[in-house]
Amino acid sequence: MIVTLTPNPSVDRAVTVQALQRGEVLRAAAARVDAGGKGVNVSRALAAAGEDTLVVLPSGGPEGSLLEALLERASIRRAVVPIPHGVRMNISVLEPDGTTTKLNEPGPRLSEADVEALLEAALAPLGAGDWVAGCGSLPPGAPGDLYATLVRRAKGRGARVAIDTSGAPLAEAIPAAPSLIKPNREELAEFAGRPLETLGAVIGVARELVAGGIELVAVSLGRDGAVLVTAEEAVHARAFVTDPVSTVGAGDCMLAGLLSGLARGEALADALAEGVRWGAAAVRLPGTEVPRPGDLSDIDVALTADPDTSLPLHD
Template identity: 35%
Template sequence: MIITVTMNPAIDKTVEIDQLIPGGLNRIRKVEYDAGGKGINVSKTIRELGGTSIATGFLGGNAGKTIENVLNEKSIKNDFIPVEGETRTNTKVFEKNGAVTELNEPGPVISKKQIQTLLQKLEAYADEDTLFVLAGSIPKGVDQNIYAEITHLVHKKGAQVLLDADGKLFRTSLEAVPDIIKPNRVELEEYAGFDYRASVEELLDLARKIRQKGIGTVAVSMGKSGALLVKEDYEVRCPALSVKAHSTVGAGDAMVAALAYSWDQGLENESMTRLCIAASAGAVTTIGTKPPAKELVDQLAQQVIIEKKGE
């Protein structure tokens, strides 16, 4: 069973214009709305791949009701905690030249009682057959140690954790030793204190050092440079696939979904790798945060090149 935790969900509003004119009139050519937030995006992609998950976290106001309705329409199980205030709307402005401007709202303030309710809910779901996906930012009122706290809590019941976070949230969470992590290049460089663009070999070395903490799988997304997957006795690099890109938004979430789906289905390493790269590449062809179609992912999986490292 996969449980995705989205503490700061959002309605994703995707706006397409020719060119952004700061301080001037901008005419919109196309608008798309969807339920979003990293964990929710992961659940949507898992559903498209043919898997199931339960999405949870905090939802508030009319925006929260809209997200819940969207998930129900997509037959995605959900079990959110209602909160005061309005779930945020995140606006992504796409220009013809590929530039993206993001306007993200802060979201509601979460109380200690609501946090405790979530922890109790997650503990009830936790067992040896459960993977928790902890993804994305946290709202006001939630401590930066929350993902580490959840990891310790569910580990006690034999569950596993897949982490996708950045900055201080990423650093504090690593101390709790999640089972799978999916940093991107920038997040890993920031974690290591690099003030320059690291080479693939440096990123691979960082992934190895992080694994020494006890983390089973480290998947590093590197944009146009592809991705690294590092496990015990399995280290590979995969070049990025050539696709007609619409937006890179959601590519990382699709890779997280593929990692979670692979865990749930017990896929062997090569199948997991192909699915991760294909899902991520497929996501960049879609509008906004919509998941890639399974048919496209299956096609792209056959094109993935796997280069073994450390040999």
């Protein structure tokens, strides 16, 4: 069982244009609408692969009704905390070369009771060894230590906790020592307070976090793949995508593949390779569409347990 908690879900609309031109009237070549938010995307990818997952989220207003209908259509189990306000709607503008421009709303304000109900809904199904992933930004009203509270309570039940967020919520969650964190390079650099321009610099910060009590640090690196660091090893994985369509949600799919492998007891390198494969497959799909097993078969992943620490990373 992999539970995902998404305190700030969304309805994601992706619009494809020939070129984004500020101040102009543009004709869309295509458009699609998906249930969104980091944790929702993780559960969508897991469900598409046939994994047992539950998405926990707040929902309200007409946007929430649409969000729930999209989850129902995808046959995704969910635990919904009703709120009086509509969930946010995010827009991604996609260009043919893979360039993505995102417009994200802040989301509805949550009350103290809403936050407690979300935590209880995420914790209720957990047994020893299960994974729960707290993912995404926090909406207005949510306390900055929400994910730290999730970590402490879930660990008390013997569950394993993954956190995928940034900024203050990540900084507050780290001292609680989640089992896994999955920042991207920019989020890790923000936490470290310095630019991370090489693979070695990323691994160095990850090792500092592991020394502080986090078991696994997985860092997504865009076209440079991802690195997974533990107390014993650092593994780098890359997949090469020549036909990118949309990068939106690719990191979420990477986390879904990684969690899928870890939940099945795969070796760390194999679990990382699975995550990178899922993320690469997502880049070839429109909007926040998640890959299905057939989308993964032709993606080769290069793995190394002896990473080149001097490797410069792409912007």
